[in-house]
Amino acid sequence: MNGSRPKQLQRALDFYGEELDQAVQLPERDFHDALLGLRPGDQLLELWRKQLTEWDFVDAPTWTDTEPRTDLRRTAVLDALGLDTDTRKVVNDLIPVAKDAAPVVIRQTRRDWYTPQSVSGRSCYWPAYASLLRAKGWGEPAVAGLDEASDRVVEMLADPSDEAAYQSRGLVVGYVQSGKTANFTGVIAKAVDSGYRLVIVLGGTLNLLRAQTQRRLDMELVGRENILRGAPDHESDYADDPAWPQGKFLTHGGLPSTRGGFDIVRMTTRDNDYKSLLQGIVALEFEKQEPALPLHDPRNLHRSSARLMVVKKNKTVLAKLVKDLSKIKTPLGEIPVLIIDDESDEASVNTSSPAKPDAERTAINEKISELLRMLPRAQYVGYTATPFANVFIDPSDTEDIFPKDFIISLPRPSGYMGVQDFHDLDLDIPPSERTFANSNEKAHVRDIVLSDEEDDSCLRQAMDMFVLTAAMKLFREAKGLGDGHFQHHTMLIHESVRTADHRELLALATRLWYDSSYTGAAGHARLRELFDTDLAPVSRARAAGEAVPADFDELAPFIGPAFMRIGGDNKPIIVVNGDRDIETGEADFDKRSIWKILVGGQKLARGFTVEGLTVTYYRRRTNNASTLMQMGRWFGFRPGYRDLVRLYLGREETMGAKEIDLYQAFEAICRDEEAFRAQLEQYARPVDGEAQITPAQVPPLVSQHLPWLKPTSPNKMFNARLVEIRSPGRWEEPTAYPMRSPQLRRNTELWAPIIDRLSAETVTLGHTLERPDGRLVTHSFPARTALAGHHELMAVLRQLDWSADQQFAPHLTYLEEIGRDPVQVDDWLIVAPQHMGTGKTVRLGKGDRRFSWFGRERRRGPLFGAVSEPKHRPALLRIAGALPGSGDPNADALTAERRGVLALFPLVEKKHQGEINPDGRLDAGKIVVAFAFAAPSTAKGRDDRVVRFTTVDSSRAGQAIVPSRED
Incomplete structure (x- = not known):
């Protein structure tokens, strides 16, 4: 082979x-x-x-x-x-x-050391882990996907047996609650099989997160024999864990070292973080079969036990580890070390301002840096779903954890419910035609609209939905899923991180629970209405084969048992916030079945998996995209109850002097995240055997959609500037238009000669697309058109004013290039879409003619949201050669091989719409002449590269995103 x-x-x-x-x-x-x-x-x-x-x-x-x-x-x-x-x-x-998408890999160099042959005969822990996953119900394609994804990480590491020491540093980007732990468990298994002998897992900043990670690794990787080390079962730290006697912990059939393998020695346990070791710290000493040879020599490496520790990101704990490592006799330069940093954008990144050269590194970052200095063979792999803080680290800072060697974007797993599943991104169905079947928002999202601070109606309805979905789960168990299929059923109330607020929420939720009469006539009447208007129609459209009651009467016998499962112990609500005075129960999903309402804040906001989460009541506000995304505990896998998931979300609320919309904020993050991943995928394709970009050039791919929702700290956004984006046949919409009237007036005047050439009559442009369900949909609109030469158009584009030059500058560089020898564009079709009716017109150009205007708002500071509408794009992309013909004679007649398309959209913001005179006159300083364009699909530039960068002085913070006009 x-x-x-x-x-x-x-x-x-x-x-x-x-x-x-x-x-x-x-x-x-x-x-x-x-x-x-x-x-x-x-x-x-x-x-x-x-x-x-x-x-x-x-x-x-x-x-x-x-x-x-x-x-x-x-x-x-x-x-x-x-x-x-x-x-x-x-x-x-x-x-x-395995047909799922492949991981996307951006790498600095490639080290071809990890092959099937290189580990032949030595694999022990990966095959055991894969077998356990199959026993848990993972299908072969899922195991194969994990196998491939973990291979992509391991092959980026250094060969543990190489004579020369090398530190590889990388980042693995997953989705929130999407199985990142499974990936790094697989990576650890393959790494120790290959020869890594010290594994340090940085398991979050909270004890419960560290303990959760420790248990997962002990159960699925370490195994019973390595945990017990010859001790009886009752002495295990998992003796009180239901999964221990049920046989759910991995077994090797004997201590691996007695079966031709090697043992994993735990340096931490479920209940105990790393502690200073005694007796000369013998436990950290590595045995050598050949004392004269270094540990990393294969003759020693594959006969030595591995050490595993799961350590909380805490300065004191990490200081103990650093101190102990400095004392061991085994030369640190001989130990192949793997450091896995879970939630690596939290606490690990240095946040000291680069503008202060004498500033000390932040505490945890300093300890991680110290570990990397001490351990020349240490490989650092960060895992996160919110990578922006990591990729904005200054790559010239050799002491920091910048992923200099690789960034790997994991594919979205099958069966995963992410932010996309709660939004209707670019859905071309009019709002009036959206249904529970075709709209994610209608199916899963419910607005929290309060008449005043005392209004508890939305929270009551959310709790009603929690009880109703509990009954649905019991109904499904009775109809074939089997008793105990739904081990956990939870609702999360998340409004604040303040414990004082949690006290109030606990009191309010408790009162509502006991006033709700769930087993009485009043409660059943409310549940019946909610079933008929919400739960039943959504499930009938989205149950995907799961059982759905014919009517409420068929579900009613399960209401009482559901009520008892939740509140039969008189403790329906658990507070999880570290305040021992008000914590009302233990949210340990490993030790017992939990059917409860959880009230919490930061402890439930990052990394911690709320099992069985079905209903979320969320009003927590933050001004940081990474933090907000990590609070999305409703993301994850929902087997057997995907249709039951409900998100009660605060919409427009006041934050300081600003009105915010949490739903809009999550949608903005989703667009940023998907754009980031899509560009990684695009640039991962090598050209002439070389990568188009390296990890150091990734930051310009990060965007910010809302002015109050920063991706991460500005002092980390300074290491590169994007100078060109090539976009043949791709729809592009600049949105950073000026806000000041003189600049807007000047832009309008620059466009006037081209506007005056637009046809007096309109032509209908259309294109027919096939939807995923097989239906054909035709998008069409009337428009005025004109042809403009490339150099004529460029003369306008070069002079336009912007609120953020850098947003359009990379596109301008590309458009300039395709007009030079060899010329790849002949002309541009200028299109001014018009409304079907005669209203909403404004006078433009020297000829003072009427054109349709569009109402748009600046949703991100100086930036608008989408300018065009879905109906405008297909026909224009067809004209640019990006889509095949679909029978529309007008669009086909305007298509030419080297023709681009530019659509003009006169925008009038809401504050100025009342100032338009009946004859269509409005001050030109109050009109935004926006545009979108698609370059000819054949205009690929002079080579195959799609992006170019230039270096930016790392002391000039922020330029990777939006530089000032003066630069």
Whole structure:
């Protein structure tokens, strides 16, 4: 199998048969039978899994033109191997094609050391972990996806047995509550199998987060034998954990060192963080079978136990670890170390201002930096769902944790409910036609609208929904899911981080619970109405095969049992905030089944998984995008109850002097996040074998959509400037238009000559698209049009004023380039979309003609939101060559190979709309002539690169996002 392409298997079998004995025959049937006898985790199966996955996933191989991650690619692989029908079936059953998206990798260099052959015969912990996941119900495609994703991380690390020490630093970007822990558990398993012998997991800033991570690793990676170390079961620190006697902890069948493997020695336990060690800190000493050789020599490395510790991000705890490491006899330069930093954007990043060169590093960052200085073979891998603080670290700061070697973006997992599932991003269905079936917002989001501070009606309805969905879960268990399928059922109330507010919320929620009459007629009447108007219609549209009652009467018998599951112990509410005076119960999902309402703040805001979360009542405000995103505890996996999830969310509320909309804020973050990931994916494609960008050039990909919602601290946004974005055939909308009247008036005058050339008559431009459900939808609009030469248009674009030059400057550089030799654009179709009716017009240009205006607001400081509408884009993208024809004669007639499209949108903000005279006159200083454009789809520039950067002085904070006009 060792090679770059699949080759005839029978030839290889014949060759090895001759090597063994001239008379030995190794027919393919023997291989077929051997496969049938394999168990999950067997070395032969893992080798075949890795090799098949490599062939399945490789882009543009020379031996086939099939697309990667498809059944056709697998067929091509098996054809090349020459396997018969029976063997193919066995292979595909054992190793199905993983069709989920691949991780996106931005890397500085590539180190080809981690291959199936490099770990052959030594794998112990990864096969055991993969087998446990299968036993938990993970399908083969999910395991294969995790296998691939964790491979991408491990291969970025240094070879632990290399003579030369190298520190690799990287960042893995997942989604909030999307399985990042599973990924780094897989990475740790493969790393220790490969030779890493000290693993330090930085497990958050709170005890419960550290304990949660410790338990997960102990259960799924370390295993019973390594936990007990020969002690009886009752002495385990998990003796009181229900999963321990139920056999849910991994077992190796004996202490790994007695079975030809190596042990993992825990330096921390579920209840105990790292503590200073006694007796010469023997526990941290690494044994050497060959004392004269360094530990990293393979003859020592693979015969030594590994050490694992899960450490809270706390200055005192980390100081103890640093102190102990400095005392051990094993030379620190010999120890291959893996540092996993969970939630790496929290506490780990240095926040001392770079403007103060004498400022000390922040405490935790200093300790992490000290560990990296002490341990030359340490590999640092940060994990986060909110990466902006990490990528804004100054890459020239060698003491910091900037991901200089790699950034990996994990794919969105199947079955995951993320921010996209609560928003209707770019949905082209009019609001009046949106239903529970076609609108995520209508299905899952409910507004919190309060008449005054004493209004508790929204919270009461949220609690009613919590009881109703509890009954639905019991109903589904009775209809086939089985008793205990829903081990946890929770509601989260999150309004504040202040414990005083939690006291008030506890009192309010308790009063509402006991006044709600859930087992009486009044309560049932409210629940019936909520079932009929909300729960039932949503579930009928989105239950995806799960049981749904025909009517409320069929669900009613489950209301009482649901009420008892939640409040039968007279403790329906748990406060989780560290205040021992008011904490009313233990939110330990590992030790018991929890059907409760949780009231909390910061302890439940980051990293901590609220199991079974179905209803969220959220009003917490923050001015930081990363913090806000991490508070989205309603994101995650919702097997069997996805349709029941409800988010009660504060909409427009006052924060200081500003009106904020939390729903809009989450949508803005979602757009920023998806744009960031999409650009990473675009730039990850190598050109001529080299990466288009390195991790140091990532910060310009980060955007900010709301003025009050910063991505992260400004003093970390200073290390690069984006100078060109190439966008052939892509819709682009600059939005940073001036706010001052003189600049707006000047822009309007610059556009006047082109506006005057627009046709007096309108033409209808349309395009037909096929929706995912197979329906054909035609988007059309009337427009005035004109043709303009490229140089004529550029003369206007060069002179326009902006509130933030840097937003359009990278596009301008690209447009200038495609007009130079070799010229890739001949002309531009200028389009002014018009309304169907005759109203909403304003006079523009020297000719003083009427044009339709559009009402838009600046939603992000000086920046507008979307300027165009979904109906405008398809026909114009067709004209630019980005979409095939769909039969519209007008759009097809205007299409030319080297023609771009620019659409003009005169905008009038709400504050000026009442100033438009009946004859359409308005001061030009109150009109924003906005535009969107699509360059010709063939205008790719002079090479294949899609982005260029220049370096910015790291002392000039903020320029990576929005530099000042004077620069």
